[in-house]
Amino acid sequence: MTDLQAPGFAEEHVRARARHGAGSAFPDREGYGSTLFGGAAATLPPPTDPIDRARLVPPVFVPLRLERLFDLGREPLSGDVDLTTDVGGLRSTLPVYISAFGSTAAASDLGLGVAQQAGRLGIPMVIGENIVPVSGYGRMEQEKQSSLLGRITQYIDAAPPDLGGVVVQQSTEDANAEVWNLVYSDPAAQPLLTTGRLAFELKVGQGAKPGVGGMTLVPRARAAELSTQYDIMDLYGPASESVLRCSSPGTFSEEILRQQIRLMRNNYPRCRVWVKLPPGRDVHHAAAVAWAAGADSVTVDGAEGGTGWAPSAFLDQVGLPLAECLDRVTPEENCLLVSGRVWEGARAVKCLALGARAVGLGRAALIATDEDPKLGLENFLECLALEMRLLISALGKYRVSDLSAEDVWMPSAR
Amino acid sequence: MSADTAGAALPTPRAHLTSDRTRAALTLQGRFLAGARDFLVSEGFTELLPPTIGPVTDPGARGAKQVDIDYYGHRYKLMTSGILYKQASLLSFDKIFHVAPNVRLEPLETAVTHRHLVEFHQLDVEIAGASREDAMDVAERLTKHCVEHVLSTAQEQLEILARETEQLKQVCAAPYGRKRHSEAVAELRATGYDQAENTEIEWEGEEIISAAAPHPFFITDYPKGSRGFYDKENTEDPGVLRNFDLIFPGGFGEMMSGSEREADYRNLMMRIRETGENPAKYEWYLTLAREGIPSSAGFGLGVERFTRFLGGLDAVWQASGYPKLPGEPRP
Numbered sequence: 024m025t026d027l028q029a030p031g032f033a034e035e036h037v038r039a040r041a042r043h044g045a046g047s048a049f050p051d052r053e054g055y056g057s058t059l060f061g062g063a064a065a066t067l068p069p070p071t072d073p074i075d076r077a078r079l080v081p082p083v084f085v086p087l088r089l090e091r092l093f094d095l096g097r098e099p100l101s102g103d104v105d106l107t108t109d110v111g112g113l114r115s116t117l118p119v120y121i122s123a124f125g126s127t128a129a130a131s132d133l134g135l136g137v138a139q140q141a142g143r144l145g146i147p148m149v150i151g152e153n154i155v156p157v158s159g160y161g162r163m164e165q166e167k168q169s170s171l172l173g174r175i176t177q178y179i180d181a182a183p184p185d186l187g188g189v190v191v192q193q194s195t196e197d198a199n200a201e202v203w204n205l206v207y208s209d210p211a212a213q214p215l216l217t218t219g220r221l222a223f224e225l226k227v228g229q230g231a232k233p234g235v236g237g238m239t240l241v242p243r244a245r246a247a248e249l250s251t252q253y254d255i256m257d258l259y260g261p262a263s264e265s266v267l268r269c270s271s272p273g274t275f276s277e278e279i280l281r282q283q284i285r286l287m288r289n290n291y292p293r294c295r296v297w298v299k300l301p302p303g304r305d306v307h308h309a310a311a312v313a314w315a316a317g318a319d320s321v322t323v324d325g326a327e328g329g330t331g332w333a334p335s336a337f338l339d340q341v342g343l344p345l346a347e348c349l350d351r352v353t354p355e356e357n358c359l360l361v362s363g364r365v366w367e368g369a370r371a372v373k374c375l376a377l378g379a380r381a382v383g384l385g386r387a388a389l390i391a392t393d394e395d396p397k398l399g400l401e402n403f404l405e406c407l408a409l410e411m412r413l414l415i416s417a418l419g420k421y422r423v424s425d426l427s428a429e430d431v432w433m434p435s436a437r
Numbered sequence: 438m439s440a441d442t443a444g445a446a447l448p449t450p451r452a453h454l455t456s457d458r459t460r461a462a463l464t465l466q467g468r469f470l471a472g473a474r475d476f477l478v479s480e481g482f483t484e485l486l487p488p489t490i491g492p493v494t495d496p497g498a499r500g501a502k503q504v505d506i507d508y509y510g511h512r513y514k515l516m517t518s519g520i521l522y523k524q525a526s527l528l529s530f531d532k533i534f535h536v537a538p539n540v541r542l543e544p545l546e547t548a549v550t551h552r553h554l555v556e557f558h559q560l561d562v563e564i565a566g567a568s569r570e571d572a573m574d575v576a577e578r579l580t581k582h583c584v585e586h587v588l589s590t591a592q593e594q595l596e597i598l599a600r601e602t603e604q605l606k607q608v609c610a611a612p613y614g615r616k617r618h619s620e621a622v623a624e625l626r627a628t629g630y631d632q633a634e635n636t637e638i639e640w641e642g643e644e645i646i647s648a649a650a651p652h653p654f655f656i657t658d659y660p661k662g663s664r665g666f667y668d669k670e671n672t673e674d675p676g677v678l679r680n681f682d683l684i685f686p687g688g689f690g691e692m693m694s695g696s697e698r699e700a701d702y703r704n705l706m707m708r709i710r711e712t713g714e715n716p717a718k719y720e721w722y723l724t725l726a727r728e729g730i731p732s733s734a735g736f737g738l739g740v741e742r743f744t745r746f747l748g749g750l751d752a753v754w755q756a757s758g759y760p761k762l763p764g765e766p767r768p
Contacts, residue, residue: 208500208502208545278711283712285662285663
């Protein structure tokens with residue numbers, strides 16, 4: 024465990040789940056028998072987010088449970104919920120994927136532990152942009168293995184052969200380092216390519232800082248070298264050890280997005296194509312363009328998401344919240360993935376019911392791995408899976424794809 | 438052609454270099470290049486020596502990684518093709534050609550196509566003020582001339598290679614065919630091959646239509662998104678490029694890619710973004726374009742691929758003294 028912190032996020036709850044696993048879905052069992060539970064908010068602060076304020080609303084009459092009853096010849100239970108899901112063309116054991124963390128220091132230290140556990144569990148993992156231009160790739164004999172290559176090989180070694188997958192992002196600056204070409208032609212990635220478990224994600228933006236590119240603090244000594252590729256801002260005075268490294272958000276028009284996706288499909292025919300959109304006011308339009316151009320998946324990062332460094336103004340006041348993104352985007356048969364402050368089952372199931380195919384874990388995955396690099400993420404996901412099964416079966420459903428907006432009650436609509 | 442000639446067991450350098458077949462193939466290659474030079478010089482072209490490294494190179498290769506060079510602390514690239522320099526060189530001469538070495542770290546899946554080498558050469562031609570049709574006309578006359586030249590000067594080598602010369606004579610017997618990319622896609626689909634509409638013709642698909650063809654033919658009008666940013670978009674048919682590939686019969690497949698070039702600064706900037714590229718790294722080229730470069734058309738003919746066709750070789754590596762197949766460390 025390091026000094027990783029996530030203010031404003033349910034950090035202690037995530038750490039508890041990473042330590043104790045599925046039992047953490049319930050209140051502290053020490054109180055069992057002596058505490059009266061019920062009502063609200065024993066465990067959570069009063070919600071302000073529309074998704075958190077919404078409630079999952081099981082029906083009394085449950086036709087799909089009846090179908091399952093016929094199938095099974097007995098009463099269906101929560102364990103009968105099938106959580107396996109096609110996530111952007113990758114087969115996942117849960118409707119969950121690991122979001123990109125970018126090249127922040129916290130992420131690169133924990134990345135290998137995340138890769139190992141995500142691989143073992145067979146859930147897709149996105150590897151962030153800017154890793155290669157900043158840290159290098161490292162496949163020559165004398166070089167230290169890079170964060171990107173390390174995460175890919177850890178994932179492959181741990182994963183069952185037909186589950187999960189690795190998704191590699193590329194941003195505008197990454198194009199200089201040809202991250203996708205590098206991975207696509209690399210022998211280390213072949214086990215993923217030959218089993219259809221490699222995807223590339225075109226990064227158009229992300230929730231933590233819609234309208235600006237990735238930002239990290241880098242050592243002053245590296246400023247000159249990185250300034251050939253990035254904008255470097257010296258914010259803390261010449262005596263400080265670090266400077267701010269800024270990526271560009273990249274210039275996109277409808278045609279630029281469409282053609283970039285087509286080029287990905289042309290150049291990497293054995294890869295899945297993912298597109299990550301920021302929570303912009305035209306997110307529905309951009310998502311429709313991406314799907315029409317052949318994207319296997321569109322990821323929308325709600326403005327409450329993100330693991331990265333960004334100005335407070337952006338973190339607090341820029342971009343659409345996830346609830347609004349879900350309201351605007353109509354995926355129909357297409358794969359929509361969402362992320363944004365997801366760490367427990369109810370928020371996840373609400374997102375799925377409101378149109379998402381799967382939910383991304385960013386901060387939650389990092390904190391859980393920080394809590395226990397070997398088992399933290401696995402414990403955390405065991406708890407999340409139990410909650411999801413209980414909630415989905417409570418809704419009288421046994422497949423993730425059966426969830427729909429009828430399962431959610433939005434108080435604001437009244 | 439069999440999988441075992443695709444590269445799993447290349448001969449040792451000594452065995453390869455001392456083989457009569459290698460010697461015959463490389464002699465053919467020399468004759469073809471001599472014929473090409475005669476033809477182009479007689480048409481008023483100037484041969485230039487191509488740069489081999491630069492701050493950027495052609496990003497248009499499908500899934501292939503470029504080779505980085507540490508150039509006094511700057512990241513330089515080995516040329517994947519000299520297209521940007523071809524356009525720039527038209528500031529000096531109206532009609533130019535290179536015999537240019539190129540290096541592309543191709544995806545490993547291409548090791549078995551019989552048609553991919555990591556290190557290969559292109560006969561690069563560029564013509565100022567030309568249209569696509571002008572370039573295709575030069576391409577057809579050039580390749581026919583080279584076939585005739587080899588037939589008349591390399592009979593002994595063709596016999597060593599047991600080349601069926603009827604196929605060579607057929608090249609010269611009729612005009613090259615022409616079909617649009619959309620027609621080629623439709624034909625492939627009619628055979629049951631699952632070819633996507635908006636992408637490059639896949640390797641296997643290309644081999645299928647090449648095997649079925651009696652004569653060489655051009656495929657024109659590729660969709661945007663399948664090619665580099667320098668292929669000019671048709672202003673009257675947006676989304677379609679003013680470009681072409683030349684496909685040879687007998688399963689030998691693509692020999693050449695060419696196009697009318699984009700030379701307008703704003704269009705180039707748009708197209709660079711559409712191909713996901715960072716404009717900043719093309720600074721020298723975009724500066725020239727902003728100040729004005731000639732409109733042009735041109736093409737690159739794969740030297741080893743064409744040699745493979747001329748000699749009827751099983752695989753393209755047999756047309757190189759030092760073949761490098763994707764993923765294989767070789768001298």
